[in-house]
Amino acid sequence: MQTRKPHAALLASPGMGHLIPVLELGKRLVSHHGFNVTIFVVTADASLSQSQLRKVSETAYDLLDVVLLPPVDVSGQIDKTTSILSQIDMMIHEALPSLRSAILAMEVPPIALVVDIFLRRNEVYFRMGTEISTADGILVNTFHELEHQTLAALNDARKQGLVPNAPVYPIGPLVRPVKSGLRSEILSWLDVQPKGSVIYVSFGSGGTLSAEQTIELAWGLEKSQQRFFWVVRPPVENDSAATVFNTNSSCTDFPDYLPEGFLNRTSKNGPVVPMWAPQSEILSHPSIGGFLSHCGWNSSLESIVNSVPMIVWPLYAEQKMNATLLAKHIGVAIRSKLLPSQGVIGRSEIEAMVRKIMVDKEGEAIRARAKMLKSCAAKALSKGGSSYNALANVAKDCEIRMQKLAELHLWG
Secondary structure, three states: OOOOOOEEEEEEOOOHHHHHHHHHHHHHHHHHHOOEEEEEEOOOOOOOOHHHHHOOOHHHHHHOEEEEOOOOOOHHHOOOOOOHHHHHHHHHHHHHHHHHHHHHOOOOOOOEEEOOHHHOOOOOHHHHHHHHHHOOOEEEOOOOOOOHHHHHHHHHHHHOOOOOOOOEEEOOOOOOOOOOOOOOHHHHHHHOOOOOOEEEEEOOOOOOOOHHHHHHHHHHHHHHOOEEEEEEOOOOOOOOOOOOOOOOOOOOOHHHOOOOOHHHHHOOOOOEEEOOOOHHHHHOOOOEEEEEEOOOHHHHHHHHHOOOOEEEOOOOOOHHHHHHHHHHHHOOEEEOOOOHHHOOOOHHHHHHHHHHHHOOHHHHHHHHHHHHHHHHHHHHHOOOOHHHHHHHHHHHHHHHHHHHHHHOOOOO
């Protein structure tokens, strides 16, 4: 009798920052561990289509069953003071009935359900920590060589009963792969730049700066006399996450919010593009030597796997924690002494940070550390590596459970 493959259901929270690692996890479960995988996607946008999502990863759609849950509307529950984390949490909560119905309607029920921490209402961080104890395991998008001290401390705390006893599986880095053969105007420009000479500037899929900070950043980049490529968005006051759920708007009126003459003066060595660029392909390009980033975890991992040192510029959510981790503990980044929430970071400091990460002798150790971690990341994901083995253990646990349920005639 043919053995049925284990089936896992994965829930992706709203936003590309959540969808991308979930897709990559699904692909690994299928390709390396023999699973069937269904991915449920939560969205607030009724216009989001399968064709749009397919652009994120064609390979994922060849391997996975991707299901768009009915859009949810939480506009009546939020105001200007509602944080982006709370909004995501509300959307997940509203999507739960649709998720339950979809799972119950499956011909083959999943043996495992993988969700992110936003599945539960999270008004108090303590409450989130308590609710983790109901999970059978915790998957984290990192790898042992990157955060070995944190993982060791967590393991010790588990042994002492200080944190929930669910096992922790570091299975990363899960990042979007580079699309082979992709060509664009910016990639063509990068092709003719010297190796390691360009700093890439982007604040992720949702990050925005104030008008004053945008001007200071422009001057800082120009004064550094380094090549740069900047993905710019129109400034927004008092809302650094303004475009998290609104990334389709266009922006061509650069002169309205950039210094006079900036585009003309920097057009040769500092192109500026509106809203979006192919980040995975840019960071993997040999001409990239630095990344000025909001340090969302996806962007941080993409930078690490491509050995690109960072200037970290946290804006919202967990990014302040990421910035501290990357700069002070992992050692692949530098950051301003002033947090963006504390005021405007001046052009002179921006100039100094860019030069330090790109060319100054003071940044040599950071650049060397970034190169070393690239090889560690590749090793962790390869067969027999720490992350590969961690996910193999997850798969093994699922198969054992499937066999036990089949013996009880409760599955299969």
